[in-house]
Amino acid sequence: MRIARYGALSLLLLLVAYAVLPASASFSQSPFLFMKDLRIGMEGIGKVAIGGDQVRIFQVRIIGIFDNPGELNDYILVRGSGDLIREAGGFAQGMSGSPIYINERLIGGFFAAFAYDDSPNPIGYVRPIETMLKLIEPIRRTVEAQSHQPLIPRGELERGLTRLEDGKLRFEELRAPDTVQALPTGTPLWVSGLTDRALSVLKSGLSPQVLEKYASSFLPLASPGFVDFFEGLQMGFEERFGTTIYPLAATTAQPGGFAEEVEPGRPVAALLSNGDVLFGGLCTTTYIDPETHVLLACGHEFYHTGASGMFLARGRYLDVSASSYLSFVIPEVDRSEIIGTVLEDRTQAIGAALDYTPPAVKLNVHLDDETTGTAQDLTVNLSKTSNFVPSLVFAILLQAVDSTLNRIGPGTMRIEYAIHGTEMPKRLQRSDIFTNFSDIAYYGPLQAAQIVFLLSQNEFLDPGVDRVDVDIAVNESIHLLQVKSIQTDKEVYQPGETVRYTVQLRPYRGEEKTATGVFKLPDDATVKNLTLHVFGGPRRQQNGQGQTIAYDDLGQLIDAVEGSTTNDQLTVELLGLPQGSSEEGDEERAPVQDVQKLGDWVLTGEGRVSIQIQLPEQPKQEEEHKDEESKEPEKKCSQLFYC
Structure with missing residues (x-):
């Protein structure tokens, strides 16, 4: 009986001792x-x-x-x-x-x-x-x-x-301070x-009026998510995420x-x-x-x-x-x-x-102010999170322009950029030029951001964009040429003959300039009157919009970006040729045109001139011989009034 009491007491003491052990002594103690x-x-x-x-x-x-x-x-x-x-x-x-x-x-x-x-x-x-x-x-x-x-x-x-x-x-104060x-x-x-402006864009976005004003920055390339690109530019980070940027x-x-x-x-x-x-x-x-x-x-x-x-x-x-x-x-x-x-x-x-x-996108920016001789280099590593990269590219490029120029005003901007991706069939390279009488800073950054968006959000495959190199040069002068007229070396041509033309260009504040070129008329031309149409920069349609370029894979998208008309391009095309296929088969007839780039100038305007084509005449003797053979011989009448 005493042994049983001692045994029960020992068990009770053991349980009490275990209960008061520190937490660290428990073999299965969770840290949570x-x-x-x-x-x-x-x-x-x-x-x-x-x-x-x-x-x-x-x-x-x-x-x-x-x-x-x-x-x-x-x-x-x-x-x-x-x-x-x-x-x-x-x-x-x-x-x-x-x-x-x-x-x-x-x-x-x-x-x-x-x-x-x-x-x-x-x-x-x-x-x-x-x-x-x-x-x-x-x-x-x-x-x-x-x-x-x-x-x-x-x-x-x-x-x-x-x-x-x-x-x-800046703090976002509550409208009702007593509200919990x-x-x-x-x-x-x-x-x-x-x-300044780059920070404001990041915080609050761009107004629709600004985007409309600089719409000519964008290339006419369709994209399933392009509406999201514009919304991302218009809606700043503060509105999108309900926070404040300091x-x-x-x-x-x-x-x-x-x-x-x-x-x-x-x-x-x-x-x-x-x-x-x-x-x-x-x-x-x-x-x-x-x-x-x-x-x-x-x-x-x-x-x-x-x-x-x-x-x-x-x-x-x-x-x-x-x-x-x-x-x-x-x-x-x-x-x-x-x-x-x-x-x-x-x-x-x-x-x-x-x-x-x-994973990161390395953005390298070099900017030159040709008027003051100021230069700046920026290197930024961008996180591949969601679709933030295009908006950040735009804000960073705008900052580079504003901080280098140290002014807001007119000028001419040349931009060159190269984009590399691990899954891209080739590196994308493009250059363009812009001019503006009030604020030149937005053009290049907007176009570069658009191209980054088109590549990163394309519907074919992830291009693995990992490097974007941008080179921008800005001059305070307005480098603008307007097409005044076009003339040809003569008025009448034979099919297959070479046409030599001269385009008169009127600059903003300066002596007139000319651009010359040649192209060959089709050998199979069948119309007597044709028109030479010259225009500067991208083609403008009646509604003011450019023609949308279609593409079927990532390689074609890159080609479309590189081949899109630039603002320094002068195009002379032949109008009036019959539409349809060429003699070789069902292949559509390629347009007859001559394209040249003037480099440091933005071109605008258009002009026309008519030319005549002297078509070869068919031999008349051969036609008369055929007519004679087709006539029936005359019959002699056997009696008066009866033949």
Whole structure:
């Protein structure tokens, strides 16, 4: 009996001892605490690195658990406190993704706060970790499917140093200040390297009036998604994504100064572009999976693109600027090294693969101001995320033009560009010229952006565009020639004879010029009157639109771009020939025309002149002989009145 009592007592002591073991002593202890195990009143901590590289702690207490229909609508409500919260003036934009722990177990990432919350213990929203963890598996599959790609060499994307550009911060104030509104705290975007008009275009887009004014920039090439291209130009990033772009970013390409290891609580930067123009945002790391090296951050989406390709870089928060609306961090990004790729951009978080090469488009820009002798070079690496590349190409080229010219006004622009892609049958090369009396800057950037869109969004195959080289030269002079008239060396020609013509050209402010050329008349010409039609630049139809060029594969698209009429082209064509097939068969008769390019001049206008064709006459004797043979012999009458 005593033995039984001792045995029962020993078992009880063993169970009590096991119950009070620390969490680390449990062999199957999960690092996570899911919503079903949470209770109102539980207390814990959050982590974020602000004001340096040291990860700091703030306190939280659960005040609400909301299990709504659909797991993406679930959230945990907490009250924050502590020195860090007080110094920051509440939860700040940039703290999104800050990991929240209860009993040293991760429950999720902070992602939103109430605007105008001046309480010393502000309320914040936490994204449950179980929804964020679901991004790990698709990222793992993507990495495994493309594991043959090499890592980016350290410093490959390194460019010069830019520090805190001038520019005022702008806040979107609520119309009703007393209204309670919860806002994601990491969605603001920042940009370095774009100013004035280029920044305005990125933020707010181009007006329909501007696009209509510069419609002659675009080539007459049909595309299934071309409407989306125009919508992308008209709608800026702020309207498209409901956020604000600040012209304020601290960036550095100098090594050192950043924590070597990324860990929960440290900021990371998700970039759409890196180099001389940086564009993206920062948020805080929530979790790094030790097996797959997948990083989860933000607790909310960036652009909600689903699959993504943004560059991942180290970041840090220099300090916090307190605001009655919603405090915000002053960010800095280390652009000397890309540490991974954001592969998922979903409602619950962004997910990135560390040490994974991001596919990129390298944009090289060289610009010359021939009037002042000023030159500028830009190199920017663009993320292949969604269809952002054409809009970014336009904004960056506009910035290059404006910053080099340092003026807004008239001039003549020559642009040459070459586009390379891993799956393109050949490199695309094209040049063109534009002139304008009020603002020359838009033409070349718009056409280059259109071509990048046509290639990247073509309906045949992914061209794998990886390099775009653009060379722009601008002169303050107006290089414009208008066709005045056309004359021929004589009025009457024989079929097959050579026609020599002279076109009179009237320049804007200058002496008249001439262009001469020759072409051969068809040997089988059958009409007596023909017309020579001369016109400058692309062909204009009666409705003011150019002829749309069709194509059936990627190679034909490239040929169509390269072969599209340029503004320096002078075309002389022969009108009045019968339509139809040539003598050789069913093949359509090729147009009789002569084309030449005048290089430094934009041509416009048209002219006509008539010529006569002296057709060969058929021999008359042969015709009379045939008539005689066809007559019947006359019969003699045998009697009067009877034949």
